[in-house]
Amino acid sequence: MMNAIEWPQGYLPGYTDNFVSNEAIVLGLTSAEIWPFLAEATRWPSYYANSANVRFLNSDSPTLALGRRFSFETFGGPIEAEVVEYVAPTREQPGRIAWHGWGGEGDIRLDVHHAWLVEDLDGGRVRILTQETQNGAPAKGMATAWPNPMLNGHQMWLDALTAAARGTGVVGRGRRVPGLG
Template sequence: MKMNAILWPEGYVPGFTENFASNEVIVAGLSAAEVWPLLATPSLWPTYYSNSANVRFHDGKGPVLADGDRFYFETFGFPVEAQCNEYVAPAVGQPGRVAWHGWAGEVGGDERLDVHHAWLVEDLDGGRVRVLTQETQKGKPAQQLHDAKPNPMINGHQDWLDGIVAAARTTKRL
């Protein structure tokens, strides 16, 4: 079975930015439909991912993400403004895709961080689901994150994946 890939906007292609993180899980006994609501509803993130806080939407949008929605959350010590720039719910034969451009700091400043964070959630044969998250980052803070060992982005995103899987399993049992 062919697995799908993240769609990258110009300027955020991995290898051409200061930092790139890629994490993936494939687990049996869950479906994309069971995982998706936990990802598509940012207010749920802090319930299963401790590195996410103070989520709120702008312009009366939410609680579920939609293409073009502006929202805010805090993660990795950064106050992140974000705008959803891809949203496709999973369907039969089609992976779920959600992505956002996030930013912190003033444009042109040394503390400016720009990211493209993308997710792909797809059903695989045998009753398995694949959850892939990848993020590219630009700016001096991105270079500092890249140089840090152990890599905080890889570890943090793995916690997010482990949390979403555990939350989906708990929800399924209820």
């Protein structure tokens, strides 16, 4: 049985303005190999072209942790976030990271819940699931855009994450993903 994302009130898919889900099941990697590239947010810009200027607001540590606040730029704008779930993977349980993020004000405010699940599967495989729900006018615009910028951006992040863990380089550098700023 595969695990699922745990959703807080107000962010359950289907009841929000936008929802995207991306998943990869990869042979030859483990959750322990994937985890540092995800949990150490300052690494994101080194492999994911849609992430920049990661800064921690209430800690000097580059590693995400429950309650840790940080900011970064993505999809052409700044996002401030707070980690609301953090469980490192073990043999018995999947790794989980989730943050509540926000940006903009008034009519252009965006609120998101972005969650990751990383779990080892039998046969030397790892499953990486990332899902995001969003509320606000910008979310409504992204939900109807074609191609969907969130879906494509998060797929690029998954591809880049696995490439970084394999040591095979950066995915998406110098390439523009349709719908991304």
